[in-house]
Amino acid sequence: MLAPALAASKLFESTQLTPAGEYTIGIEGPAVDRDGNLFVVNLGKPGTIGRVAPKATASEQFAKLPEGSIGNALRIDAAGVMFVADYKKHNIFAIAPGTTEPRLVYHSAEMSQPNDITLARDGTIYASDPNWKARSGRIWRIAKSGDGPMQGTAMTAPRAMGTANGIDLSPDGRTLYVGESNSGEIWSYLIEGDTLTKARLIKTFEPNTIDGLRTDISGRLLVARILKGSIAVLAPDGHVVREITLKANEPTNLAFGGSDGKTVFVTQRQGRFIESFRTDVEGREHCLQTGRC
Template identity: 40%
Template sequence: MFAMLCALCAMSTTSLAQSRDLVAEGTFTQGVEGPVADKAGNLYAVNFAEQGTIGRVDAQGNAELFVRLPEGSVGNGLRFNSRGQLLVADYTGHNILLIEMDTRTVSVLAHQLQMHQPNDIAISANDIVYASDPDWANNSGQLWMFSPSGEVTLIESGMGTTNGIEVSTDEQYLYVNESVQRRIWRYRLDKTGVPSGKQLFYQFDDFGLDGMRCDSQGNLYVARYGAGQIAVISPQGEWVKTLTLKGQHPTNLAFGGEQGRTLYVTMQQRGAIEALEAEYPGRAFVLSQ
């Protein structure tokens, strides 16, 4: 059985890392989410200045509009696939969108009306996409899988409020958290990428859970909404440390920067993006090299 450590224990020690503002408060809306970094060091996040947009931020913190999504679409989670295309969880349109970075054209990779709202997405090295699908009104959720061609598979329904999601560094597992229930589940991925063998990985006592990312060592970084913290959990399900933030409401996070060790965190109520230096580079940065 994996360790199920309480959040009070995780709060007892914090790291010496200090977050800073990459972009000023109010640059993004309170819907700021889904940070993801490209190989050139640019950071992308949804809802720049207004809902339904994606903004781009360079290494110096200069932010600009990158693309406006089709009418009726609002993005949440973002990920790059192995071809350098940007995938967008469009929660109002029930879509996974695909953006060609050179032309900034937007198309629909997958559409599924049975999704409450595709929220956060994770992607494997072979471009299989996994999406959390919360039903906030009923504190429930679903888990979906999308093939590289857009074929849709429902993995599980009747879950808690599914939110943060990430593939493990060794590609053997899928992590999915439930915000309201404060649980993280771990699934084993088979050779075709199908998750199964669900086990409880970690249980918190307080505060909501949001986005998650893995570093190169397999540690899982978890945004703790309302706590102003990123919890770092080892691959063995043991609390490692807590990273403290300026704001209290982190929604998601991503690794980037020149060495892949800069951790970018989107902050809901501030409409800002904070940054701090991590000990190790992120999983996505290592895969892109």
């Protein structure tokens, strides 16, 4: 029998939340709003967004992207606006609270994807942009210019990146963490406008065994170990604090939610379901949404 996320009584003990097979193998991009609704891309077929209501154990369709677009990442800001990374058509969409209609807010033909995105306190979007064939990548900074539309810039960096994939910010918003899937490396950078500086390798896993990552308010990183069936919890210096065993072997990404921001939802490519576990520290993004951070 499937167990709701909040029913888990033990920390770091994962349970399956939704039935197997609801999503495509593109199951990705989980995000939770302030009301506790969980959103995940590619429910049933590519180009959709599913929703799991609070205390529910099955998904329902929430929205559809325009024809040909396929979402890979979702993030929700403090105002309740959902941002969608469309890797197929190189777009960023926004869905306003109370609606299901995606609105195009940024497009660049120069992008290879985007893959994953993260949101800063001021609304700036940082997007990872891997070129899988070339085994390279870069980061885009997308922000409003005054009262005008959003403008994007490929950020300069002190080193050539590998396939930039999982991405998130430190609690103070000054450090950007980037996971490179091909090498299994996780790097940190200081942000100075459109420039990434002071590149630092903080952890190396086996090649092709990392996917999405998220940070909590203590500065720890939670990393999806795809093909390893676990979530690695890292201190900011890269030290592995713990490894959380999951119900399947191909986690693609994760998100914090629940009333206290301490429930972690994980998208599983193997089995195409969502699982969840309780942690001991609130997620950075959840804290921003509530206005406490």
